[in-house]
Amino acid sequence: MAGGPAPTGVELPPEVAVAIRANLPRVADDVVRVIIDEVPSYTDAFSGPMGETIRSAVRVALGGFLSIVSEGRAGAAQRTPAAAIEGAYQLGRGEARSGRSSEALLSAYRIGARVSWQHLSAAAVENNVDATSLGAFAQAVFFYIDELSAASVSGHGDESATAGRVRQRLLDRIARHLLTDAPEKTVLSAAERAEWPLPSTLTAVIVPESQVGSVLQLVHQGTLQAADLPELDAAVLLLVPDAHGRRRAALLRGVEGRNCLVGPARPWLEVRSSYDRARRAQERGLEVDTEAHLPELVLTADPEALADLRAMALAPMADLRPASAAKLAETLRAWLLHQGRRDDVAAALFVHPQTVRYRMTQLRELYGDKLEDPDTVLALTIALGVEPDS
Structure with a gap:
């Protein structure tokens, strides 16, 4: 982008400035034509009124430059008018709103600089501008366009950042509505404003x-x-x-x-x-x-209900020592989960099958016929379905 000191004023003869200014409409037409040819995202952008707006903007920008160089003083630093910088900045914001990238915008500026210089330099040579002045003229042209492109990119970035922040706020609002059970109409309205596909x-x-x-x-x-x-x-x-x-x-x-x-x-x-x-x-x-x-x-959806069910289902073991009750509960859980397959239960508990047999005998003495009752089996399965310390 623009950098370094501004070039000093160019002593462009009045007749050269007049000749170049008379050629500005054709320069603008050529700039637009080449941009359309070389930048795909601008293929349809310049049709109709938009095309004439851009042509007019090119003529105004180049006309402003000619005013600078034709009215400048030798040795004085060239200053791009604030109005031109503001116009370029707003152009960048407009391009962001149109959905075109900053890369496309810079490509358009590079093409505009190239095509404009071809016309401007040809007019200068035809009017016998000497080599030294032509070099200074080239420096002034590209510095001017570089400053305009920098302003446009700044505008594009600011608009993109603003649009991004605005859309993010709208998306955040959708999430907030969904999490707070807002009415469907409210959520749909927020989604529409954010242009969020449902x-x-x-x-x-x-x-x-x-x-x-x-x-x-x-x-x-x-x-x-x-x-x-x-x-x-x-x-x-x-x-x-x-x-x-x-x-x-x-x-x-x-x-x-x-x-x-x-x-x-x-x-x-x-x-x-x-x-x-x-x-x-x-x-x-x-x-x-x-x-x-x-x-x-x-x-575990209702911990208190699970605790109550566990206490009720394991009530026959309530009078046992805690260590004994824990071993029997562990064995009963494995027995239920492995559907009474003693060897599988023993393997799961890392004990001998005879140990499983002994413990189940104790459990049958405690529960009696209830271990054959479907409701009791269901209650025990749920109560012991989750490890107590999990």
């Missing part, structure tokens, strides 16, 4: 702050973020669109080893339930895929 599903993913950037590169670009949630410590919630079916496996592979927790895919307006499950899994110290821990999540 997904079929959303999946809640709790991600450590240090991993957010890496994970965002792996997921759908429409992913919503919810940072600074009071219940999350040094973590960010991502709401990932359409990560259901086969895409869930890809999501799980992507977050593996990153200390993330992935909730279930839910219809997008119901993503709060996905987040709630991920939070419960986090509280239980579970890892990665909440769907791999459904039995434990179900059994």
